[in-house]
Amino acid sequence: MLFLYNTLTYPIKNIQGDFMKKFIKHISLWKCHSSKKVRFNLMSRIIILIFMISIFPILLLISTIIQNTSSNLKRDITNTAIQINDITSSTLATLLEHESSVLTVLSNDTSLLNYEDSPKAKKFTTNKLKYIVDESPFISGISLKAEDQEESFSYPDNTQGKLTSKDLDGTYFYKLAKKNKKTAVSAPYFDSLSKELVITITSPILNNSNEFLGAINLDISMGTFSEYLNSALEKYKGHFPLESMIYLSNGNILASTAGEAINTKLVLLPGGYHIVNTHDEEFSASFKDIPYYFYRGQTINQLNFITYIAEDKINSLVVDMLQPLVLSITIIFMISLIIGLIYTTRFLKPLQYIVHTLTKLKANDLNIHIDTSKIKTKDLLEIALATNELTHHLSTSIHDLKKTSGSLLKDASAVDQVSTQCNHYATATLNAINEIKAGAKEQITQVTDAIASISTLHSQCENGDTIKEQLNEHSTYVISYVQQGLQTSKDLTLAINTQRDKLYELRIKVKDLGEKSSQIASILITLQAISRKINLLAFNASIEATRAGQQGNGFSVIAQEMQQLADTALSFTQNIQTIVEDNIASVSYVSNNMKQVILAEQATENVLGEVQKQFDSIEGATTLVEQSIKAVNDILTSVSLTKDVIHVDMQTIFHIAEKIINLTHSSEDYGNIEFATLQELLSTSESLTQSSQYLEEQIGQYTV
Missing domain, CATH: 3.30.450.20 (PAS domain)
Known part of the structure; x- marks a missing residue:
């Protein structure tokens, strides 16, 4: 009894004593055995665990009792x-x-x-x-x-x-x-x-x-x-x-x-x-x-x-007081330990069945079932039933995943084809935008030339005023000036004809731009439909990934990325559609203004025809010079007014052409973004195909 007392109290009094040295030695030996990876079966582990759980509270209780008894005894001795x-x-x-x-x-x-x-x-x-x-x-x-x-x-x-x-x-x-x-x-x-x-x-x-x-x-x-x-x-x-x-x-x-x-x-x-x-x-x-x-x-x-x-007399008193108590605790502990070992042995047999089943489940073998008729413990029976239910759900989920993976492979192939087709459409759209951009630049050049021609016409009109004044001052030179005016009207007619041809060409280009804008709008509608379909596929894929549980996490991430790309593509196509609609409205406006310009040119051409007739009449009748000068004055006034209208219309056409170029720049930027989005969508579809194949391989590892 004295040995037990010293064993329990000595580490508390002197933690660096012989007891701790022996304890550290045992711990070192245990670490050496642990380094050799010595493994115990489940029953041995549980028995050791039960023993440790039982012995430590007992030792703690005995140590506490010894300490309390010693403290109380010392306090009583002190008071006495x-x-x-x-x-x-x-x-x-x-x-x-x-x-x-x-x-x-x-x-x-x-x-x-x-x-x-x-x-x-x-x-x-x-x-x-x-x-x-x-x-x-x-x-x-x-x-x-x-x-x-x-x-x-x-x-x-x-x-x-x-x-x-x-x-x-x-x-x-x-x-x-x-x-x-x-x-x-x-x-x-x-x-x-x-x-x-x-x-x-x-x-x-x-x-x-x-x-x-x-x-x-x-x-x-x-x-x-x-x-x-x-x-x-x-x-x-x-x-x-x-x-x-x-x-x-x-x-x-x-x-x-x-x-x-x-x-x-x-x-x-x-x-x-x-x-x-x-x-x-x-x-x-x-x-x-x-x-x-x-x-x-x-x-x-x-x-x-x-x-x-x-x-030493105090220690002897403590030992005498604790000897019956420690002996009783030791006997109770041994009886409890024996009862616990008997119960543990009966408890571990059904637990071994469950562990064996879980080992097979770890090896991806789903063709397992626990015989619950041999399990009498309620808690273990619930665990066995839950394990059987888990195995059944896993088997069902694997079947569903196999079907889903096949469907995903088909959908991934379809997405790949649609992405390739959209890629071709995007390339054609970019080429069309580049052609529209080049046509708009050419139209600006033509409009600039027309404005220069109008400036020339303005100079000629000023020369006509000079001729009129000279005719008033020097009637003797009327014929020569009339001939010069006739030649000038011919040149003006030629310039107007040239400008009209260019305006016709510009009108054709603007019409082509409107048709191509309509084609882009139809392509964008197709892209929006594809984006919605991809979004729907991504939603279905996320649902299947959720059903797959932990193994569908990677597939869920891919579905989320597809959904984000589909939303981005849909947003881009809607933005491009808005720009194309603005472009079509601008083209319609330019076309209407060009019609008015052509009508003005036709009126100018008619006026110039009359001028030419007048000059022809002047050549045959010099007596009518005064009247002809007046008619020329009226004609020049009309030409000046017509010239101002043409100048204003040309400025309008110039600004419209600049706006068309800006719109083509924006269309080109959105086209590049759409092209990049389609490239990313194509890459995502490839990743989806690879993930579906990987899912197919992982599912193939399970025995169902």
């Missing part, structure tokens, strides 16, 4: 020791107070000083002193001396020297009583007459006038008091092996309940005799390699009382 010290000190204080009161009563009897008057008086004094000494076991003697007497009187006789004038101590006590005229208690000292340790109480004898008549001393034997304390200690200490000692303030030990004191001088103890004045309840120290516990003592009249006990 402090109580003994308090009782000892209070007993001495009570004794000194009682004997001082007795001595005070004696000092009030002045008849005691008549011991030299007659034999009768001496006998009276002797009998009275004898009665007081015999009544108290602690009083060793009483002596008195009158101021007018040379010799002192005492009982018994060995105390008489203290009050003689030749005795130093006696002179001291007598003079002390004479000087202070009050009771005084001496410190313990060794009496050379009685050969023992005593405490002397001195009291003066005074008359009614408070005059000093003499002194009386009472000696208390410390040896007798120590014997009394030893007997009282046996009563108060109970079953605790406590020891007490009395020592002087100089460190000398006066008495001890032990056979021999732990040291000749307690002053050699760390802290010395000052321990009696400390506030600590206990402290420890070792003597001759034996540890002791000392408990707070008391000091009365320079006498120090302290109680102590050896540490």
Whole structure:
């Protein structure tokens, strides 16, 4: 039992002791075995686990009980020791107070000083002193001396020297009583007459006038008091092996309940005799390699009382108290362990069936089923039923995944074909946009040339004004100027015809641009339909991935990417459709303005025809020059107005052409984005095909 106590308490007291070294050694050996990858079967693991779960609370309980028992025992010992010290000190204080009161009563009897008057008086004094000494076991003697007497009187006789004038101590006590005229208690000292340790109480004898008549001393034997304390200690200490000692303030030990004191001088103890004045309840120290516990003592009249006990005696008490309890706990633990092992063995057999089934399931073998008729435990039966249901669901999910993977392969192939076709459409769209862009640039060049021609026409009109003025001033030169005007009208007619041809070509280009914009719109509608279909396929794929569980996570990510790409493509096609619709509206506007320009040119051409006829008439009839000049003036005014209209229309056409170029730039950018989106969609369809093939391979690993 002592071994068990030391085993459980020693690691707590000294964690670096031999116990921890052995424990670390066992841990090291266990690590060495673990490094060799030693594997235990399930039953062994559970048995070891149950043993560890059972043993550690028991050990913890025993250790806690030991610690609590040890703490409670030490606390009881401390309280008992402090109580003994308090009782000892209070007993001495009570004794000194009682004997001082007795001595005070004696000092009030002045008849005691008549011991030299007659034999009768001496006998009276002797009998009275004898009665007081015999009544108290602690009083060793009483002596008195009158101021007018040379010799002192005492009982018994060995105390008489203290009050003689030749005795130093006696002179001291007598003079002390004479000087202070009050009771005084001496410190313990060794009496050379009685050969023992005593405490002397001195009291003066005074008359009614408070005059000093003499002194009386009472000696208390410390040896007798120590014997009394030893007997009282046996009563108060109970079953605790406590020891007490009395020592002087100089460190000398006066008495001890032990056979021999732990040291000749307690002053050699760390802290010395000052321990009696400390506030600590206990402290420890070792003597001759034996540890002791000392408990707070008391000091009365320079006498120090302290109680102590050896540490090994405390440990023996703890072992004696714990032996029945630890034995009972050990028996209960062994019985519980045996019952637990029996129950565990019955519990593990059906558990092995379940583990065997799960091992097959880990090997992708779904052709398994647990026979629940052999399982009697409710919890294990529920686990077995859940395992069978899980296997059934897995088998069903694998079948569904096989069907889904085949459908996904077909859908991925269809998406691939549609993506390729859309890629061709996007390439054709970009080429058409580039052609429209080139045509618009060419139209701007033609419009610029037309504006230059109109500027030339403007100059010619200004020249016509000059000719008119010259005709007014110089009619002699009318014919020559008329011929020049005729030639100018012919040139203007030629320029207008040239401009008209260019406008016809521009109108054809604008018409082609409108038709191609309509084609782009139809292509965008097709792309939107494809994007919606891809979005629907991605939604179906995400549903199948959710059914597939953990194995469909990668497929779910691909479905999400397809859905995001489909949404992006749909957004891009809607933006491009908006731009194309704006482009068609602009083309329609340009076409209408060009019709008005052509009508204006036709009117101008008709006017120029009239001008030419007039010039022909002028050549045949010079007499009509004045009228012709006026007609020319009107014609030039009409031409100037027509020229301004044509100039404004050409500026409008120029701005429209610039807007067309900007629209073609935007269309080209969106076309590039759409082309990149289609490329990404094509890449996604390839990834979808690869993921579907990978899913097909993974599903093929399961045995259904």
